[in-house]
Amino acid sequence: MTQPATVQPADTGQALGVDVGGSGVKGAIVDLATGEFVGDRVRIETPQPATPAAIAATTAQIVEQLGWAGPIGVTVPAVVTGGIVRTAANIDKSWIGTDAAALFSRTLDGRPVTVLNDADAAGLAEDRYGAGREHSGVIILLTFGTGIGSAVLNNGVLLPNTEFGHFEVNGKDAERRAAASVRERKDLSWKKWSKRVSKVLIRYEDLFWPDLFIAGGGVSRKADKWIPRLTNRTPMIAAQLENTAGIVGAAMASVAIAGTASASSTNTPE
Structure with missing residues (x-):
């Protein structure tokens, strides 16, 4: 199988978002100028049980398939503060108290990872592009x-x-x-x-x-x-934006936390 070319985030105006759902974990590279996907979306069945380690490993597979080398945004259906998951109403209870940002970053060779609530990600995307x-x-x-x-x-x-x-x-x-x-x-x-x-x-x-x-x-x-x-x-x-909103919002958040110029325009009024 041919490996994808590595996509470098610098000066591309792009970011990668991953949306963790109950049935599937989905990811794509997003053009931050338009909110549209760059290339195909990758989807992998959500592992069962959907523990933090299992989801992190699945996310790493998606990132590898997309050939992405920069910061990453990940949504989860939970309250997230400071990268730590605080609730688990619709996900495995083992997520509660997990430093998800640190876990994802370790699994992805130290790359910066932003973790946020899935509805918040959808809100960011609909507000900006939808x-x-x-x-x-x-x-x-x-x-x-x-x-x-x-x-x-x-x-x-x-x-x-x-x-x-x-x-x-x-x-x-x-x-x-x-x-x-x-x-x-x-x-x-x-x-x-x-x-x-x-x-x-x-x-x-x-x-x-x-x-x-x-x-x-x-x-x-x-x-x-x-x-x-x-x-x-x-x-x-x-x-x-329907099913793309979570991925797009996660990508936006990853750039915002990374502090790049494109993030500033994403999260401030025009």
């Missing part, structure tokens, strides 16, 4: 899936690890009322589910007064069935 690119002010991205993930940006600056899915709405976590999985499990009509989503959005509005909501997750592909039914005051639009 549904939020022509909007300013406070933007809240919500990913509706098994739970509700969230990302908050103010004029392009991320407030990390918001975890809005766990806000209490009428005595229950918001995601227990309005996640896409709830609609499927209870066999709710779009009308009934949108009523639940509206109540959750109104709670967020009253606390944060956003200028825009962006709806992510698989259910965003059926936005016409439920977004017009919402009764909250802040407009909501569907995410545009």
